Amino acid sequence: MKLDTKTIAQLAEHLETCQLEARDTPKITDQHPDMDWDDAYAIQREILRRKLGRGRRVIGLKAGLTSHAKMKQMGVTSPVFGFMTDDYVVPDCGEVKVAELIHPKVEPEIAFVLKHPLRGPGCHVGAVLAATEYLLPGVEVIDSRYRDFKFDLKSVIADNTSASRFVVGGVPTAAAGIDLTTLGVVMEKNGEPVAMGVGAAVLGNPASAVAMLANHLASHGEEIPAGAVVLSGGITEAVAVAAGDTVTLRVHGMGATTLRFV
Ligand code: 0L1
Ligand code: MG
Secondary structure (H helix, E strand, C coil): CCCCHHHHHHHHHHHHHHHHHCCCECCHHHCCCCCCHHHHHHHHHHHHHHHHHCCCCEEEEEEECCEHHHHHHHCCCCCEEEEEEHHHECCCCEEECHHHCCCCEEEEEEEEEECCCECCCCCCHHHHHHHEEEEEEEEEEECCCEHHHCCCHHHHHHCHHHEEEEEECCCCECCCCCCCCCCEEEEEECCEEEEEEEHHHECCCHHHHHHHHHHHHHCCCCCECCCCEEECCCCCCCEECCCCCEEEEEECCCEEEEEEEC
């Protein structure tokens, strides 16, 4: 690691304050160009520690930048991982207050809810499917704390991978019998389709992203707990939203989930 404990704590406080006050910041690597991957995840873990200290609970975990579309959009080459606390949950058909966010975007995802914990290393698609209780359509609202969504991979990891809100809904669907690679999704904004894709856009199979998350957590001695909601990553590029927009994600055979921006 290149950063000391005090700097990690200061950067975590800075990024979390930007989140809580809905204001943006230049990317942190501008001031700390030498920070490494361990520093980036240490800052993210310190943000989580602060939230847990205020009584928040971890509800889910996420993989991000998992599709070639997203990687191309952001100019990066590998996925990133983050957490979601209880205040990130939007009820199905619920509202997101845009004033609480900086510059939100939405992305269509497949959510996994696990019946058994998943622990790496060596976690693979088969283990993920065996541990999955059901799948759901999910929309992630990302809201990078970095000005104009301009960041590098280390900065975005420290910023908990832009996590801010998410909704899941539709029909809880067993993974057995579903071909996740050809699973089709349509995301609508104000009734118009704005993004379409299939599961294979996420690392060939969204379950691969969950396996990678389990293997990543194993390097910190952690696992994906049973009951966690896991967002497997955007199937398409993210779409900007504003107050007044309604977003619906339809996933073939799994129904739909909706959220409204006010
Ligand atoms: O969930 C995601 O794919 C987002 C990862 C962070 C990058 C971004 O803000 O787009
Ligand atoms: Mg995402």
